[in-house]
Amino acid sequence: xxxxxxxxxxxxxxxxxxxxxxxxxxxxLRDKLELTSVKVGCAQGGCGSCSVxxxxxxxxxxxxxxxxxxGCTVTTLExxxxxNSIVPIQQSFIENYAAQCGFCTPGMLVATKALLERxxxxxxxxxxxxxxxxxxxxxxxxxxxxxxEDAAAALSGKQSA
Amino acid sequence: xxxxxxxxxxxxxxxxxxxxxxxxTQALVHAxxxxxxxVTLSSVDLGQGLKTVLAQIAAEALGVPFExxxxxxxxxxxxxHCTGTFASRTTHRAGNAVVMAAREARKVLLEVAxxxxxxxxxxxVTDGEGSIHLAGAPEMKxxxxxxxxxxxxxxxxxxxxxxxxxxxxxxxxxxxxxxxxDSTHAHACTVVExxxxxxTGAVAVLSIKSAYEIGQQVNxxxxxxxxxxxxxxxxxxxxxxxxxxxxxxxxxxxxDFLGYVMPGAAEMPEVECVVLEHPTETxxxxxxGIGEMVANSPIPAVVxxxxxxxxxxITEIPVTPEVILRALDEKAASAA
Ligand code: FES
Ligand code: FES
Numbered sequence: 001x002x003x004x005x006x007x008x009x010x011x012x013x014x015x016x017x018x019x020x021x022x023x024x025x026x027x028x029l030r031d032k033l034e035l036t037s038v039k040v041g042c043a044q045g046g047c048g049s050c051s052v053x054x055x056x057x058x059x060x061x062x063x064x065x066x067x068x069x070x071g072c073t074v075t076t077l078e079x080x081x082x083x084n085s086i087v088p089i090q091q092s093f094i095e096n097y098a099a100q101c102g103f104c105t106p107g108m109l110v111a112t113k114a115l116l117e118r119x120x121x122x123x124x125x126x127x128x129x130x131x132x133x134x135x136x137x138x139x140x141x142x143x144x145x146x147x148x149e150d151a152a153a154a155l156s157g158k159q160s161a
Numbered sequence: 162x163x164x165x166x167x168x169x170x171x172x173x174x175x176x177x178x179x180x181x182x183x184x185x186t187q188a189l190v191h192a193x194x195x196x197x198x199x200v201t202l203s204s205v206d207l208g209q210g211l212k213t214v215l216a217q218i219a220a221e222a223l224g225v226p227f228e229x230x231x232x233x234x235x236x237x238x239x240x241x242h243c244t245g246t247f248a249s250r251t252t253h254r255a256g257n258a259v260v261m262a263a264r265e266a267r268k269v270l271l272e273v274a275x276x277x278x279x280x281x282x283x284x285x286v287t288d289g290e291g292s293i294h295l296a297g298a299p300e301m302k303x304x305x306x307x308x309x310x311x312x313x314x315x316x317x318x319x320x321x322x323x324x325x326x327x328x329x330x331x332x333x334x335x336x337x338x339x340x341x342x343d344s345t346h347a348h349a350c351t352v353v354e355x356x357x358x359x360x361t362g363a364v365a366v367l368s369i370k371s372a373y374e375i376g377q378q379v380n381x382x383x384x385x386x387x388x389x390x391x392x393x394x395x396x397x398x399x400x401x402x403x404x405x406x407x408x409x410x411x412x413x414x415x416x417d418f419l420g421y422v423m424p425g426a427a428e429m430p431e432v433e434c435v436v437l438e439h440p441t442e443t444x445x446x447x448x449x450g451i452g453e454m455v456a457n458s459p460i461p462a463v464v465x466x467x468x469x470x471x472x473x474x475i476t477e478i479p480v481t482p483e484v485i486l487r488a489l490d491e492k493a494a495s496a497a
Contacts, residue, residue, distance in 0.1 A: 140392055
């Protein structure tokens, strides 16, 4: 098995990671770099718990061959935590009780961040569409939708309805 | 072909806890040097908010601020015994154990404070904000922190308490089958409106409205979290979630989220609920369990709404589009 050394920028740091040919980005982030916000809900693209940003785009780490991310900038929730812009989103999740067991929460936060970056004032339907790849087994989604609505309102500086 | 609307209702009486072969939960409470309180348990928070609820219960029983209570549910190997988080039992069982332990710890706390203030412990009260004072004389006071420090470093006492709640085993009467299997009952009723597409068999759930009677609510926001999450789960069980088919062999059962289909955020209607509070004598501050029942009544309510819309009698779940179209075919055939 040939090992290749990937050049990644993960959460703002340049990193060299040796990987085998079948490795996924999920394995690299979670197992090698110990970024455990990247969950493994299904490892086949069905749950969104492994959501990360690759060059700023929302991606599923489990469906991304590690080699495909060579030379890319990868941001996980740990990286977003270092920027202040995630705080209002997290605050809104807390205030709306949008996390119960919390397993889906990192993926939800990353997906929300990606949505609000490209669409700061999403409609309810646009929020639902943006989160449609993220499963939650606990909350029934309503608190999460409300949390995203409130976060969007807070970030765009207007009063939440 | 049409889109038909229907309304369905279902009610549930749900037991809190089981008697098993005797069903205990134990709790230990102690004060740290700074007057924070640690509640040690083996009961497990699954995300429903058990730690928050037990911290509230402990704070109330101790008479100290919620923020100063830490609930440690870390380790079932080393913690006090709990049979587990199931049967909607944990707020009830662990809550009762925590109340008992907190009351014992509070007694020591007041004795320590009394010695520092040189008064009678029976005359002391807590203000719930971190102070202990003489009843009727708020200026005669000591902070919980100073009392805890005095206990540790001056008086040499542990401000601590032990609690247990045991639901004893209830043998069944061999003649009548009668026994006392649980600790109290919670109640709920759910009304669901659906719209069924008779061409595709697709069901849209338009609204889920419920009334719950769960004794004293400890934390209304967490209760609503359970109700909304449960409504969604019930809807999923009613319409799509199943581990079948097992034919022609078990390996044909769904093994992933592509085969095991849950409703998504887009399918979720608004959920309305009212919560009635009739405190139960057996519960901590009157609380009953709400854990599992939230996914119960929505299931038959959805199925009844479908039956109401179509004039059919489907009695099995999940009611997939295939089941609906077959039921409509049968209805048409029997009418012909
Ligand atoms: S783990 Fe990647 S989508 Fe489920
Ligand atoms: S909070 Fe448990 S899966 Fe979403």
